[in-house]
Amino acid sequence: MPHPTLYQFPVSPYCEKVRWALDFKHIDYTTRDLLPLFHLPVIFRRTRQNKVPVLKMDNRYIAGSDVIIQTLEERLPSAPALYPVDDSEFEDALEWAAFADREIGPHLRRTAYFHLIDNTRLMFEILTRGQGAVGRMAFRTSQPMVIRAMKEGMRINQRGYDSSLVRLNEALDRLDARLKDAAYLVGDRFTVADLTAAALLAPLAQPPEAPFQPPVEMPEAFTEFCAAFEDRPVMDWVRTIYRKHRKPAQQKSVE
Numbered sequence: 510m511p512h513p514t515l516y517q518f519p520v521s522p523y524c525e526k527v528r529w530a531l532d533f534k535h536i537d538y539t540t541r542d543l544l545p546l547f548h549l550p551v552i553f554r555r556t557r558q559n560k561v562p563v564l565k566m567d568n569r570y571i572a573g574s575d576v577i578i579q580t581l582e583e584r585l586p587s588a589p590a591l592y593p594v595d596d597s598e599f600e601d602a603l604e605w606a607a608f609a610d611r612e613i614g615p616h617l618r619r620t621a622y623f624h625l626i627d628n629t630r631l632m633f634e635i636l637t638r639g640q641g642a643v644g645r646m647a648f649r650t651s652q653p654m655v656i657r658a659m660k661e662g663m664r665i666n667q668r669g670y671d672s673s674l675v676r677l678n679e680a681l682d683r684l685d686a687r688l689k690d691a692a693y694l695v696g697d698r699f700t701v702a703d704l705t706a707a708a709l710l711a712p713l714a715q716p717p718e719a720p721f722q723p724p725v726e727m728p729e730a731f732t733e734f735c736a737a738f739e740d741r742p743v744m745d746w747v748r749t750i751y752r753k754h755r756k757p758a759q760q761k762s763v764e
């Protein structure tokens with residue numbers, strides 16, 4: 510059994526996808542929690558790209574939550590499977606997962622941060638989760654630079670917000686329609702499609718089983734933003750999927 514290391518931002522829903530897949534497959538792993546911007550040299554040196562999650566497994570560094578899950582499926586086929594066996598269900602599951610990666614992840618991230626990013630204390634608490642005193646001190650002095658880089662890099666501004674809100678609602682319409690008469694996105698069992706959509710929507714649905722819990726006091730604007738989606742069936746679906754399928758975290762230590 511491998512003992513991988515997950516390089517992550519604890520808050521990142523793409524990292525939650527990988528944590529969930531590892532936990533689902535009962536794989537013991539270690540996390541290395543990184544700070545935005547400070548992560549660049551660590552991640553780029555190992556993968557020649559900038560983003561987390563990155564999984565170190567069998568002395569290889571694997572980037573991209575979809576590729577990591579694919580690698581886990583291939584490496585540990587006898588662990589509980591996330592890919593359907595049937596060919597057409599397999600294609601459908603990958604298509605739904607890619608849809609959620611593309612149409613939910615970036616748009617929910619932009620619209621949610623729009624309501625949070627100027628709250629210095631809250632952003633400090635969210636982004637330094639998992640850090641010790643040294644990391645927290647380093648982040649405190651560079652926080653204004655990090656926030657500027659996040660705003661520019663993710664186009665967190667009114668225009669970006671407006672267009673992402675439209676995209677997010679369109680994606681949720683499609684999920685609501687699909688889930689009208691179905692408990693799962695593909696077939697009659699939990700697959701990578703459900704894991705991906707639920708993990709990426711967790712910041713909105715806030716299931717209690719999600720390992721990353723937001724700070725207790727969130728700004729009113731953010732609470733109102735979440736409440737506006739509450740009538741959608743997909744919100745309860747996310748909570749049900751978490752309750753039924755989010756296995757508790759495997760024992761892990763932070764490097």
Ligand SMILES: N[C@@H](CCC(=O)N[C@@H](CS)C(=O)NCC(=O)O)C(=O)O
Pocket residue numbers: 518521522523524559560561562572573574575610
């Ligand atoms: N398609 C990627 C997306 C990962 C992603 O967007 N990661 C963000 C955090 S949520 C990141 O590392 N951003 C830092 C950067 O771009 O420098 C995946 O599935 O892993």
